[in-house]
Each structure stands twice: as C-alpha cells, then as structure tokens.
Amino acid sequence: MYRISAETPQDLYEIEALFDLCFAPGREALSSYRLRDDVAPVGYLCHVARDGDGILAGAIRFWPVTVSGAVSLLLGPVAVHPTRQGEGLAGDLIRLSLERAGRQGWARVMLVGDAPYYRRFGFEKLPGVVMPPPTNPERVLGRPLRPEAWHGVSGEVGRWQGEALPPD
Template identity: 60%
Template sequence: MTRLLLERADDTYEVELLYDLAFAPGRTALSSYRLRSGPPVEGLSWMVRDEYDVLAAAIRYWPVRVGEAAALLLGPIAVHPVRQGEGLGALLIRHTLELASGLGWSRVILVGDAPYYGRFGFRRDLALGLEYPPPTNPERLLALELEPGAMTGVAGLVEPA
C-alpha cells in the first residue's frame, strides 16, 4: 500500500536525503538549481510513502519566468532506487500536473529525457525558443502546455520568478 501525500515542513530533511540518494549530493551544482530560489510552489510538492511510512518518491515544482511568461519548472523528482520501476514517478507527475492546471498554471518546463517525459505530453519542439542557464544540453529541454497554445511566443532566458 502506498500513500500519496502533500510534503510538509517536517518532511523536508527526509525529502532532501532522497534527492541526495537519487542524484548525489553534488546535485545542487546543476544549472537547474540556480532557478530554484525561494520555496517551491505551494501545493505542488508531493511524496509517496509506503505502508511502513518510508519515503519512496518525491516531486517539487518551482516558479520561473521566460520574459513576461510565468511557468513551472518541474523537478526534482526522485524515486528511491529500490522502488524504481513501480510507477511511482509517473503517479506523482500525473497527480501534480492535474493539480497545477487546477491552480491556474498553463505551462511547465523541465530538463529531462524526452522518451520518459513524452508520455506525459512534454515535447522538445515547444521548448525551442527557451534559453536555459548553462551547462545544459538543449536537447533535454522540454515543455508542456497545460492550456493549448500556452507556449506560443514564449521565448528567451528561463529565470527564477
């Protein structure tokens, strides 16, 4: 049995440990972390705990801007190594994207693998006008429209909100 839960302040330390386990402690040197200033978007930091209350997966989103356009930056998302392949990451992504749309967000960007994120609707062609802080492989920059046409005309440097 797994439980999908909103991350609380008391969970932060444990979630950070999961991110360290999944990405290594040097993860904060990645370009995405320069965009993660301030707290994550309220209501979009979720986690999965198992029947023993062990943290199995977590996701967060951050507010960013591309020119005048507001967007969500998905990530990090992590699944504990012993729980990978169980669909927990997909569960978190689907759940939070639905919530994000309900909260009025219209676009989401991320740096990730197109074959994985493509099944959720993320596309490379929607992100072609985006400039991401280096060093980032531009082929890994993806975007999703939560509202049709939300990425039309959105171009420029991705910056913290």
C-alpha cells in the same frame, strides 16, 4: 500501495536525503538550482509518496520561473527510492501534480530531462527556451497545461522575482 500527500516541513530532511541518494553528487551545482536559490517551491504542487509503513518512497517538487516574463512552472526534482523504481510511482507523482497544477490555473510547465521518458506525460522539446548554462538544449522540455500555452513563449528562463505565485 502508496499514499501520496502534500509535502510538509517535517518531510524536508527525508526528501533531501532521497534526492542525494538518487542524483549525482553536486546536484545543487546544476543550473536549475540557480533558479531555485532563495525561491520557495510551489508548495501545493510538491508531493511525497509513502508506503504503508510511512517510509518515504518518492517526492516531486515544482518551482515558479519566468520565460521572458511568462510565468511558468519548473518541475523537478522528482525522485523515487532505488528500491521502489520500476513500479510507476514517478509517473503517479507527475500525473497527479500536473493535474493539480492545471486545476490551479497554471498555464505551462517545463523541466530539464530525458525526452523519451517525459514524452509519455506530454512533454516536448522547447525550441527557443534557454536554460542557464550549462544545459543541453535538447533536454529543455515543456508541456502546456492549457491549449497553446507555450505558443510564442521563448527566451531565457529566469528566477522568480515575485512575492505571490499567481498563475497566469
């Protein structure tokens, strides 16, 4: 059994070590990281999962971005320790966070990932939404948190420039 809770500043080093373990070296060179540079994550959507002994098993983060001016969430990274994979923990983190994002009034969320995996959470390819290069457009996925939230939203994904994080 895992306890999922909000990420705290004390979790930072463990989470970064988990991301280093789960993702390829140079993960911070990916274009999605340029959208995160000097931008604070949406703290109330970032969660950690710990086992009964308090050991970090998984983590998820969200960042504010814009798509041609439309406020959006960028999901990622999400990671589960290799010894805990296959237990459904990533799915639990994703579902919990998406539910909370919807309750908080966010309209849409996007990510860069594998469509066959993320389809089970309601994500689909976002035609016309362009991540900074080099990003495979087939991996740019989105999910509305409100009906029709992606309707008419297209263009380049940009860094969040605002100070506050009001959902649209």
